[in-house]
Amino acid sequence: MAVFEEISPADFFYRNRDIAGFSSPSRAIYSTLRELIENSLDACEAVRVLPEVRITLRELRPSPTGAFFYSVRVVDNGSGVPGDKIPQAFGQVLFGSKFRLKQTRGTFGLGGTMAILYGQITTEMPAHIVSSTGDRYIHDYELMIDIQKNKPNVLRYKVHTNRDGWHGTLVEFTMEGDYTRAMPKVLDYLKQTAIVNPYADITFVDPKGRLYVFERTIRKLPSPPKETLPHPYGVDAETLYRLIAMTNTKSLSAFLMEHFHRVGKSLAGKVLERANLDPNRSPKTLTPSEVSDLANVMRSFEDFLPPDASCLSPLGEEILEAGIRKELNPEFVFVTKRKPSAYSGYPFIVEVGIAYGGGIPRTGDIVLYRFANRIPLLYDETSDVSWKVIHNLMDWRYYKVNPAEDPLAIIIHLCSTKIPYKTVGKEFLSDRPEIEREILNGVRLAARNLMLYLMRKRRFEIGKKR
Amino acid sequence: MAVFEEISPADFFYRNRDIAGFSSPSRAIYSTLRELIENSLDACEAVRVLPEVRITLRELRPSPTGAFFYSVRVVDNGSGVPGDKIPQAFGQVLFGSKFRLKQTRGTFGLGGTMAILYGQITTEMPAHIVSSTGDRYIHDYELMIDIQKNKPNVLRYKVHTNRDGWHGTLVEFTMEGDYTRAMPKVLDYLKQTAIVNPYADITFVDPKGRLYVFERTIRKLPSPPKETLPHPYGVDAETLYRLIAMTNTKSLSAFLMEHFHRVGKSLAGKVLERANLDPNRSPKTLTPSEVSDLANVMRSFEDFLPPDASCLSPLGEEILEAGIRKELNPEFVFVTKRKPSAYSGYPFIVEVGIAYGGGIPRTGDIVLYRFANRIPLLYDETSDVSWKVIHNLMDWRYYKVNPAEDPLAIIIHLCSTKIPYKTVGKEFLSDRPEIEREILNGVRLAARNLMLYLMRKRRFEIGKKR
Ligand SMILES: Nc1ncnc2c1ncn2[C@@H]1O[C@H](COP(=O)(O)OP(=O)(O)OP(=O)(O)O)[C@@H](O)[C@H]1O
Ligand SMILES: Nc1ncnc2c1ncn2[C@@H]1O[C@H](COP(=O)(O)OP(=O)(O)OP(=O)(O)O)[C@@H](O)[C@H]1O
Ligand SMILES: [Mg+2]
Numbered sequence A, B: 001m002a003v004f005e006e007i008s009p010a011d012f013f014y015r016n017r018d019i020a021g022f023s024s025p026s027r028a029i030y031s032t033l034r035e036l037i038e039n040s041l042d043a044c045e046a047v048r049v050l051p052e053v054r055i056t057l058r059e060l061r062p063s064p065t066g067a068f069f070y071s072v073r074v075v076d077n078g079s080g081v082p083g084d085k086i087p088q089a090f091g092q093v094l095f096g097s098k099f100r101l102k103q104t105r106g107t108f109g110l111g112g113t114m115a116i117l118y119g120q121i122t123t124e125m126p127a128h129i130v131s132s133t134g135d136r137y138i139h140d141y142e143l144m145i146d147i148q149k150n151k152p153n154v155l156r157y158k159v160h161t162n163r164d165g166w167h168g169t170l171v172e173f174t175m176e177g178d179y180t181r182a183m184p185k186v187l188d189y190l191k192q193t194a195i196v197n198p199y200a201d202i203t204f205v206d207p208k209g210r211l212y213v214f215e216r217t218i219r220k221l222p223s224p225p226k227e228t229l230p231h232p233y234g235v236d237a238e239t240l241y242r243l244i245a246m247t248n249t250k251s252l253s254a255f256l257m258e259h260f261h262r263v264g265k266s267l268a269g270k271v272l273e274r275a276n277l278d279p280n281r282s283p284k285t286l287t288p289s290e291v292s293d294l295a296n297v298m299r300s301f302e303d304f305l306p307p308d309a310s311c312l313s314p315l316g317e318e319i320l321e322a323g324i325r326k327e328l329n330p331e332f333v334f335v336t337k338r339k340p341s342a343y344s345g346y347p348f349i350v351e352v353g354i355a356y357g358g359g360i361p362r363t364g365d366i367v368l369y370r371f372a373n374r375i376p377l378l379y380d381e382t383s384d385v386s387w388k389v390i391h392n393l394m395d396w397r398y399y400k401v402n403p404a405e406d407p408l409a410i411i412i413h414l415c416s417t418k419i420p421y422k423t424v425g426k427e428f429l430s431d432r433p434e435i436e437r438e439i440l441n442g443v444r445l446a447a448r449n450l451m452l453y454l455m456r457k458r459r460f461e462i463g464k465k466r
């Protein structure tokens, strides 16, 4: 007889922790550090503060499985978390502040909690969280996660007076891991994070006591992404339903103008005409099939205005080129920032850089660097949409480029209010057609510029010979 | 000011449907069909019935995004679902009957619900479910999912008298998809499903009205996997905590013997001695650090008995070889079933087949077929642990095999009470060390047998020349 049960989302990720990126002791170290660092960078940018992130990883003792127990500690000077929200922010899965339509590194509401959960199941020790938003109090928690209920369990809570007006967050817990195996990827992650976040000061003390310092190279934060309305292109019926349920607008025309990005009276009129709906009707009177028709029209309507980029925070060509030159020391660099586009209602911008020669090694293939919302992606590159573009969709011979012989690197940064990660561990991007097209066009433009450079170079060298 | 929210698991997978395998209209067709077929095969095996699964995909009309709207319908003669459980089984994410320690295709409690959710958000139409467990009633539901609450919304419920004692389930709903793009993978999936489930009758009517029939080639079900106790090797403290919370045993010794697989009095005694715990203590008196010590000892204890395979249902060498010969028509086949092993408390068995020559094409690389719990895995092979073993860990030259030139296929089947999928879409397996080791040893044994065959063959051909 079948036994039916329901499980909490924390229990789901406990049972399937491979899915969240915690598949082995070395991968757990990488995933833990990246989740905490990304939380810290988000928190600093949220309050327009130049980030200072201090990471310490201390080896405690060997673990029974041939790995080690570590103490992880990450401190930042960011927004902090309100005292009453700390238990859920860190002790409940699918709880967070980043479900809004704004570009942030975090998006699922589970990364930080997952790291703490993994630490808990491998060491049975509580997590220590200290945080203040800069007001009069510093909140000091010791907590564990009730995995079956997906609820925090506060073991101890102290409040300190905040004499210096400190703001920020300290997260500290023990976990089993394998830093020796994880080290190359961890250092790679820190290095590439520094490239695309040049305004951040990051320090890392590793288990051997070695200190790594990534000093900021610019003192200016990028312009902050603003929260935005959903873009009408690609909206589905569920989104429409939710907006209709909570709207105060009294007419369909006002409904479209109020709740969608860059929809004015005349555009709203055209959309409603095509959907055969009276612009003056109250949105709450629509039947399910009328909602479905409206969604279908909006998904095929070609004349919406492209999103403006105010909800996005691209690197910009200057920062991207400077980072490429500093790290790769190439002979030739070309960078391009594509115009804003949208998929399924989410605005996005693709930035592409191409680098040739100089310090770039000949590896027999193009070296691919991938970034999403300023996060370096270091795993599963062959499953990523960028890989597909470069290896399956680009015709390099047309550009007189031979990927097997030329020393070539391609850098791709995607920023969006929702990055279409294929995995919970944020390892690679799914091949959404609109995004694939933008990456392809960006790489083609970059390839064309490389081709012109190489032609001039070869002509020059031929000229020299004569 | 940060706005904190919590979202339901249905909402999580709605917002991140790429993660569940619904990343494009063509992928959605594949994911929907596979999730429903796997549910049907599980349901038939659960009541020891030779499976009959009828799949119909009808094209309704074009969709606004250049894809199409389809009606999907899957009928089986399996266990059926109890009437009062149908709404949650199909309308709630993380609800199901496969959270037990028994080999089943389903494991997450969300595949079927996700398919219905995707149909709902693309067509705004309800799903139609008809099911009976073979008793006096047939339950007939029309339902939708309240995504924000993760709860089913029953629109209509009828009960019919079950005159013929029918048992089984019919699932029917509309969705947007792209069958033309999905077709090669869908047909591949059906073909490979038929290979590793030769006792199943599967028919598929595609949108063009073409009928595909996969007749059963054997009339005998594999011996049914039994539900099992967790294997003690690799158990973590959270598992111990839950068992302690619900145990009725009065001593630690009885606790270990009662709740773990193949633990007898003397083994329990050795484990407790090493953990410095009195075997007569009540389990509920353990402190957190004692639970942690016990987990650590159990995770490093080398002398647990290997799991018996009663909770597993491998293909068996006969079925695996027959399937390989029928499909690939090779000159040489070798198959091996490894002994049961365990990772993190979950028993597993690896089965490896190698096929050479004959009908196997020379593709410049080894053709890899992957299966997990009798499910074909058709995506992301380069991220899979089997790919890593074959391409990074195997030294083929040692076996006088040249993967780039020899016509070679490798077939790997992993069965376990928990398959370590790296993704919710069940695309590829994570590289758990114990599983990687078993696959590597199986492939080595297969390669050694191929080497002996090729040596005899070449000696024979050299002999013929003289
Ligand atoms: N260092 C920090 N400073 C300020 N707030 C934080 C910090 N770390 C976590 N938070 C808060 O806790 C919430 C939950 O964090 P968590 O990492 O679990 O999810 P997320 O960052 O929202 O999404 P993701 O799973 O994609 O990382 C965040 O949304 C944020 O509000
Ligand atoms: N055709 C069917 N016959 C009988 N029971 C079914 C059928 N389809 C679904 N169910 C029941 O509904 C539950 C939920 O199905 P769902 O596919 O959402 O999750 P699952 O199969 O348990 O796990 P997974 O997400 O890995 O597929 C199943 O556990 C099963 O009990
Ligand atoms: Mg986070």
Ligand SMILES: [Mg+2]
Pocket (backbone or CB within 6 Å): B035, B038, B039, B106, B107, B110, B111, B112
């Ligand atoms: Mg299922």
